[in-house]
Amino acid sequence: GAVVSQHPSRVICKSGTSVKIECRSLDFQATTMFWYRQFPKKSLMLMATSNEGSKATYEQGVEKDKFLINHASLTLSTLTVTSAHPEDSSFYICSARVDLALAYTFGSGTRLTVV
């Protein structure tokens, strides 16, 4: 089946630095990638939707200059958290829509801790 590989699984960074999270679709082409954020014991909140080759569409309240999304190819999408602060600490999950099946394949998530 369709697999999305997400790296890193865990990252600790210092306040003020930037962190890049990668999601790769291993055996299919991901035309659309979704990025979610999940706080402890909370639901998944959609941050943005990215289509290959075009700018990402951000949900209301999500700072696009802080959460940079790049979807330059059909197999790779990245989320960069710029100038990270402790309040950015969260669980970030990517999801690729598998077109023909209208199914969604999720990455395994990245736990970001900003100290």
Next chain:
Amino acid sequence: AQKVTQAQTEISVVEKEDVTLDCVYETRDTTYYLFWYKQPPSGELVFLIRRNSFDEQNEISGRYSWNFQKSTSSFNFTITASQVVDSAVYFCALSESGGSNYKLTFGKGTLLTVNP
């Protein structure tokens, strides 16, 4: 705008009990898709089922069953003879067709704890 409500925040049962997780949704689309996902402590989302809006047949898969009722906009999930391994957070989600890239909207989730 689409919305998913899971009114039960937490449920605790004893092993072998049956348990039903409720899900109510709102959408203006006539074509939409409903999902259930399981999220164990590891954090990875496990796909359980997808249902199309035009297919109201209930489904059974082993100990799992789903009851889709368009008249009440509900898509409830029942686990029969629950097991400790069923302990997880369960999310109901909705995807609308057209114009939204089929983005998934999640409910707040229900934490199910199955005690031995």
